[in-house]
Amino acid sequence: MPSMANSHYKQTNGTISNNDSRRQKILEQRKSLPIAAVEKRLVEEVRNNHTLIIVGETGSGKTTQLPQYLFKAGFCHDGKLVGVTQPRRVAAVTVAKRVAEESGVQLGQRVGYSVRFDDMTCGSTRIKYMTDGLLLREALLDPRLSRYSVIVVDEAHERTVHTDVLLGLLKNVQKARSQSANESVGRANSNNDTNLEKANGVQMASPLKQGQVAKLPPLRLIIMSASLDARIFSEYFGGAKAVHVQGRQFPVDVFYTLHAETDYVEAAMVTIFQIHLEEAPGDILVFLTGQEEIESVEGLVRDKLPQLPEGNRNIVTVPIYASLPSEQQMKAFMPAPDGFRKVILATNIAETSVTIPGIKYVVDPGVVKARNYNPRTGIESLSIIPTSKAQALQRSGRAGREGPGKCFRLYTEREFEKLADSTVPEIKRCNLSNVILQLKALGIDDIIGFDFMEKPSRMAIVKSLEELFLLGALTEEYKLSDPIGNQMAKLPLDPIYSKALILSSQFNCLEEMLIAVSVLSVESIFFTPREKQEEARTAIKRFSSPEGDHITLINVYKSCDEFLESGNANSSKEKTFKNMKKWCKENFVNGRSLRHARDVHRYGSSLKAYCERTDALSGSNNLKIICLSQIRDHVKQMGLRIASCGEDMLLFRRCLAASFFLNAALKQPDGTYRALASSQMVQIHPTSVLFRAKPDCIIFNELVRTNQNYIRDVTRIDPMWLTELAPHFYARQD
Numbered sequence: 239m240p241s242m243a244n245s246h247y248k249q250t251n252g253t254i255s256n257n258d259s260r261r262q263k264i265l266e267q268r269k270s271l272p273i274a275a276v277e278k279r280l281v282e283e284v285r286n287n288h289t290l291i292i293v294g295e296t297g298s299g300k301t302t303q304l305p306q307y308l309f310k311a312g313f314c315h316d317g318k319l320v321g322v323t324q325p326r327r328v329a330a331v332t333v334a335k336r337v338a339e340e341s342g343v344q345l346g347q348r349v350g351y352s353v354r355f356d357d358m359t360c361g362s363t364r365i366k367y368m369t370d371g372l373l374l375r376e377a378l379l380d381p382r383l384s385r386y387s388v389i390v391v392d393e394a395h396e397r398t399v400h401t402d403v404l405l406g407l408l409k410n411v412q413k414a415r416s417q418s419a420n421e422s423v424g425r426a427n428s429n430n431d432t433n434l435e436k437a438n439g440v441q442m443a444s445p446l447k448q449g450q451v452a453k454l455p456p457l458r459l460i461i462m463s464a465s466l467d468a469r470i471f472s473e474y475f476g477g478a479k480a481v482h483v484q485g486r487q488f489p490v491d492v493f494y495t496l497h498a499e500t501d502y503v504e505a506a507m508v509t510i511f512q513i514h515l516e517e518a519p520g521d522i523l524v525f526l527t528g529q530e531e532i533e534s535v536e537g538l539v540r541d542k543l544p545q546l547p548e549g550n551r552n553i554v555t556v557p558i559y560a561s562l563p564s565e566q567q568m569k570a571f572m573p574a575p576d577g578f579r580k581v582i583l584a585t586n587i588a589e590t591s592v593t594i595p596g597i598k599y600v601v602d603p604g605v606v607k608a609r610n611y612n613p614r615t616g617i618e619s620l621s622i623i624p625t626s627k628a629q630a631l632q633r634s635g636r637a638g639r640e641g642p643g644k645c646f647r648l649y650t651e652r653e654f655e656k657l658a659d660s661t662v663p664e665i666k667r668c669n670l671s672n673v674i675l676q677l678k679a680l681g682i683d684d685i686i687g688f689d690f691m692e693k694p695s696r697m698a699i700v701k702s703l704e705e706l707f708l709l710g711a712l713t714e715e716y717k718l719s720d721p722i723g724n725q726m727a728k729l730p731l732d733p734i735y736s737k738a739l740i741l742s743s744q745f746n747c748l749e750e751m752l753i754a755v756s757v758l759s760v761e762s763i764f765f766t767p768r769e770k771q772e773e774a775r776t777a778i779k780r781f782s783s784p785e786g787d788h789i790t791l792i793n794v795y796k797s798c799d800e801f802l803e804s805g806n807a808n809s810s811k812e813k814t815f816k817n818m819k820k821w822c823k824e825n826f827v828n829g830r831s832l833r834h835a836r837d838v839h840r841y842g843s844s845l846k847a848y849c850e851r852t853d854a855l856s857g858s859n860n861l862k863i864i865c866l867s868q869i870r871d872h873v874k875q876m877g878l879r880i881a882s883c884g885e886d887m888l889l890f891r892r893c894l895a896a897s898f899f900l901n902a903a904l905k906q907p908d909g910t911y912r913a914l915a916s917s918q919m920v921q922i923h924p925t926s927v928l929f930r931a932k933p934d935c936i937i938f939n940e941l942v943r944t945n946q947n948y949i950r951d952v953t954r955i956d957p958m959w960l961t962e963l964a965p966h967f968y969a970r971q972d
């Protein structure tokens with residue numbers, strides 16, 4: 239099977255083609271989209287309605303076309319932007335590339351994107367695709383989103399926690415902007431304006447200064463999806479108008495199994511080979527639930543290939559999931575080598591918005607991995623659950639984007655009928671600390687009274703407020719504390735990680751904490767192939783620290799750095815990549831994850847390399863890539879002192895105890911642990927280096943329920959440190 243790394247792949251996606259026939263083809267394709275027939279009407283509706291809901295079939299052209307129509311119609315005059323939010327970064331990036339190509343402009347110029355850790359925009363950007371989380375962060379700096387004339391919230395049916403909070407926030411911003419539009423500049427630039435914003439729950443980060451232009455046009459809001467219950471959104475926005483774009487571009491035939499499948503992974507495998515042997519050429523997109531499952535199917539396909547007749551072994555598999563570094567995700571969008579059929583193994587990251595060229599077949603087992611959070615116990619569980627009808631529709635929609643397609647649902651039609659119409663909004667099943675911290679930073683103090691589209695439970699809100707208070711982010715009046723709360727809100731991380739970074743500068747170990755947080759932000763950096771478990775265990779021992787997983791992870795990271803630095807100073811980028819790959823393989827380290835951690839921590843190198851490559855191919859060399867948002871830059875900008883504790887890891891462990899005190903556990907006589915904050919009985923996960931050692935007192939990173947209550951990423955601490963370093967919590971417990 240050809241590997242994606244030594245790629246026979248041609249880079250085409252996202253580059254500007256000078257090829258006239260390609261431009262012509264794109265032009266014709268655009269004209270043939272169902273949405274093209276109603277361009278004028280849609281623009282009129284946007285002019286006449288401050289809030290508009292657009293429902294249209296998958297592939298009808300909403301995401302790529304509407305922003306271009308609005309640009310053409312003058313919504314970007316005076317330098318204003320049309321912002322389009324997506325629940326996922328891969329959609330924001332790939333759609334922006336497509337739209338730049340369609341518009342015949344360089345990506346990052348008139349059309350750009352901005353996602354966490356990667357900003358491809360410049361001063362002349364007018365159509366900006368971004369994740370919904372990123373727009374929320376922008377609101378911290380610019381609470382009235384004054385640069386935007388229109389915000390399009392795409393794929394709203396997904397109801398991610400960010401989409402829901404964003405909708406609430408946008409409602410406030412709209413009110414504030416409509417009112418300020420009626421104010422005169424002179425009056426609006428003083429106290430009046432600030433009061434008005436506060437009254438609407440949106441507080442200026444910094445009040446307007448004399449002479450600053452306060453008058454803003456009303457903010458237009460468009461909510462879009464293919465499978466959205468327009469009524470709920472319309473009611474929330476005071477009876478906003480909904481329009482339906484009729485028609486889909488290409489038909490997709492949907493097939494169901496006759497009987498329920500007991501093993502969907504096996505069924506997916508069989509279906510892949512059936513399609514390959516029996517159906518016409520065309521690539522296959524398979525939806526699976528996570529990295530592990532994807533890697534296992536990759537292995538199964540590889541094992542099975544030699545059993546196929548020689549002429550039929552032309553399959554190449556490509557994984558795509560959220561924690562995969564961007565440059566590797568992009569491989570899914572590249573064409574397969576000539577004569578090969580590409581099989582993309584994806585999580586629901588590829589479910590909405592994206593167009594993966596070449597896909598003709600979709601295999602949908604009808605399941606998804608979902609998080610669930612129990613605010614009473616503080617336990618997050620990950621379980622595999624059936625998708626909703628809306629998700630099934632989105633998945634099948636991926637097959638009909640370039641021509642007619644087929645979708646194979648690995649469940650019966652009766653099961654489909656029983657599926658829920660839409661997914662339970664994430665806001666009702668997640669820990670809210672992060673979101674509450676952001677709302678507080680936006681000046682929204684009354685969280686319980688906030689106008690959520692669907693209110694999270696009171697218990698979930700109270701629990702998160704309490705957690706933020708204990709971390710020092712909120713005062714006793716539950717207001718954002720200064721400087722800790724403010725600093726925490728600025729970091730694009732979970733509050734507990736942000737706290738750890740801030741504290742580590744006082745413990746002289748910010749260098750080490752930066753590495754730990756980066757590695758913990760990605761999928762596991764260890765790689766244990768099924769057939770080499772013993773070898774992998776021995777290899778990991780070389781890095782393992784008797785003090786626990788955090789120091790072990792730092793050891794891996796630093797060892798790789800040392801290896802790359804030793805004798806490699808003048809190596810080319812390619813050579814460094816190659817060396818790193820070799821080192822990872824020898825040490826049973828997951829190269830993908832480690833590279834990603836290095837991106838998050840410091841370099842942004844693989845992202846940059848990817849962009850530079852596409853830039854070179856597009857024949858231009860002035861692409862502006864800003865990777866400002868790396869965590870390291872954030873903490874530097876906050877004035878935190880980046881120092882290393884060197885060999886003295888005691889300081890680092892004390893810092894972990896001071897930051898993760900809410901995640902401390904004590905060993906019980908039977909060898910299990912009691913989590914001190916929730917009193918839940920938990921066990922150290924078998925992948926931890928402390929699984930056998932079982933120290934008396936530990937802190938952990940996360941508590942996840944699978945078949946047991948497992949704690950992951952564990953470090954040994956002295957129980958006395960808890961009362962010393964977190965007296966506000968542990969003195970209270972006595």
Ligand SMILES: Nc1ncnc2c1ncn2[C@@H]1O[C@H](COP(=O)(O)OP(=O)(O)OP(=O)(O)O)[C@@H](O)[C@H]1O
Binds near residue numbers: 299640
């Ligand atoms: N990267 C791409 N390569 C090739 N064709 C593309 C690409 N992106 C979009 N298209 C074409 O444009 C059409 C419209 O895509 P668009 O994303 O605008 O649809 P949509 O209505 O937003 O769909 P969805 O609801 O599924 O996101 C696709 O069906 C496809 O034909």
